[in-house]
Structures are given as structure tokens and as C-alpha cells.
Amino acid sequence: MNTRENIETRRSIKHYDPEHVMPQEDLAELIRLTKLAPSSFNMQNYRLLVIRDKELRQKIRAAAWDQAQVTDASVLFIMCADLNAHEADPAQYWGHAPQEVQDILGPMIKPFYEGKEQLIRDEANRSTALAGMTLMLAARELGYDSCPMIGFDPQAVSELVNLPEGMMLGFMIPVGKQSQGAWDRGARLSDETVVHYDTF
Template identity: 25%
Template sequence: MSEFLKAMAFRHACKAFDTEKQIPAEQFEQILEVARTSPSSFGMEPWRLIVVRKPALRKALKSACWNQNQITDCSELVILTTDNDTVRSGTPYVRKMFERRGLPSDAVDTYMGVYKNYLEPIECDEVLLENWTAKQCYIALANMMTYAATLEIDSCPIEGFDKEEVEAILDLEYGHSVAVLCAFGYRVNPQSPQKRLDVKQIIEYR
């Protein structure tokens, strides 16, 4: 089996983390690097990651996250937030993101136009915009979890939270929102068998 498939088999949504075991700093930095280097639509990298280490903050977040023990018990808690306002079409941020490709200014203008056409029907609705930026976070999330599994580090993605409450606790800047959380650490219980639909139920060839 390839290393990648081994990691896919190792990864599960870890419910109980060993509170005594810390992820080595170098490995955690690599997990964050995997998020940083993940792909995003138009290369806009809307994600802004918050690593929560303060016990009091973890405790406050836990009650806003369905009281899930993973929030307080994991070794590292990553909150994938998004900066929705800077990625709106026409902002200096968007221009910079295209300019860094080393394109001539007329090509940058073309990109700005294509981006505007794409984003206008999305950015006119704050929820649609938040969902679009959140989608990018899920790519980073998946990459982080699978990479962590290659290091035999467990994880649990967390969508079970009260968004408004978590955003208030984090005191996010205007235009920022929370997409998803992820706890990383080490399991205390053996992994339960992976339950998945059969290939035939989910894949169709046309």
C-alpha cells in the first residue's frame, strides 16, 4: 500500500486525545506548512489560521463547540478562519495576488476582470462569500489531516460549533469568519473500523 493510502487508513475522527502527549514543534510546523501551501481558488488564500493554546480560551471554546472534549484535550487546536473582505473583487489584496505571478499589468487587469465576473454573484451575498472562502479552508483541512496521519498524528475535524459564539469568543476582525476547527494529537483508544459506502454506490462512469 502506498504511504498516502496508509495515511488515509490511519486517519479517523479521533474523539479522545491523550492529554499528556504533545506534538513535537517541528512536526506541527510542518502541518501548518501543508495548510499554507494548499491550493485555493484563483490563488486567493483566504484562510487565516488561529492556533489556540491558552487553556482558558480552549475552555471557553469548548462550551461553544457542543462541549466536545477534543477542544480541550488535543495537543494543538487549529481554527481555520477566513478573511472574506480582502478577497472581494477589486481590492488591492486581489490585485497583489495576481501581480505576484509576474504578469504584465494588462494581464493583471484581465485577471481582475475574470475574477470580478466570477465573484460578483457570490460576493453580493455575505453567506455565499463566507461559504466560498470556507471551501478553500476545507482543502487545507484535508491536507493537514492526511499529512498529520503520515506522521501518525491523529486529528478530528470539528464542524459541531456555534459559529456566532465561536466568532465572538475569538473577537474576530470585521469581515472575518470561522470555517472549521481541527484538533490534532494522539489517540487514547484504538481506531474503530472505517465505515464507507461501496465504490459502486458513489462512482459512476459515463
């Protein structure tokens, strides 16, 4: 499947085969591809929480308006972000790069974000969104379907997964084998509404 087909055929699927078990090699490849998503300063501040425990998923489903895809999909991903990633040793992001690159980028990261709570949260949202879209397109390439979800109680889910201090919970993505197709795709807004050139 080429990129265009992947984008055109990706749909938000609500119904999954609850008997399907994702092979470990598929899960590993899905994670590998997701980690190729771009992030500011290469901080990779997104975190992938992989939920496979059936009892826990049942509790998460109760906190998600009893939506069946939470338990029926092969794997449930919860997209999170480390709000303190900018404070880490920049060598873990750029230690492989030439020294001149390390000398430029490394010292820039912390002061760029330090004390800017809104920017940090904005960056967390951007990174989880980029990683989430990468995950969904990768899943489609591997023969799976997915569904981005914000329909859940974030406080309840945070407690269920023991979300650490300094970590932000973004959204959930069930991934599995569909048992029922999606509704017809919703209408796309016109170019006149969506697209602007140079200025508004």
C-alpha cells in the first residue's frame, strides 16, 4: 500500500475482532515505525503506553463511555508526553551527531522551554499528535485499523494507569482487525474554507 492509499483508506474504526491477538513482531514493528515521528529538537517527548491487560482495559472502557473498541481491539495505545523532556541531558537526543551540531542544539533546548508552561504543553500536544498519526498510518500499512479517541474521563484513566507526575495524558488509539467497516466518510470542507494563501 502506498502512502496515498494509506491516507485515503485510513478510517476511524469502532468495531474490532475481540479474538484477534497482535503478534509480538507486529507490535514491535508498529512501535519502531511510530518512533520515527518528528519532534521538536528530537526530544521524542511522546510516550506510548501499551495496554494489553484485559482487566485494566475493562476498567478503562468504563471510563470511556463503555466504548467497545477499548476492549475489543488487539492493543490499546494511550498517547502521553513527558513534560520535563527539555530538562534531560541533550546528549541522549544528539550524542550521535557531529560535535558542532551538539554544541549548537544541546544548549538551546532547556532555555527554549524553561518557565514556558504553555509552550511545553503545546509541544507535548504536537508531539503526541505527530506520533499518533504516524502510529495510525503505520498500523494501516501493517494491515490493522485504528481509531483516535478523546471520549474518556482523563482523570479516571490517569489514575487507572498510574500516570506519573510530570506526564501528560493525550488521547487513546485502539489498534486491531476490524469486524465492521466505518460509516461513509464525513464531508470535507471546501478549499475556500480550509485553505488560505499568504494571509487570511
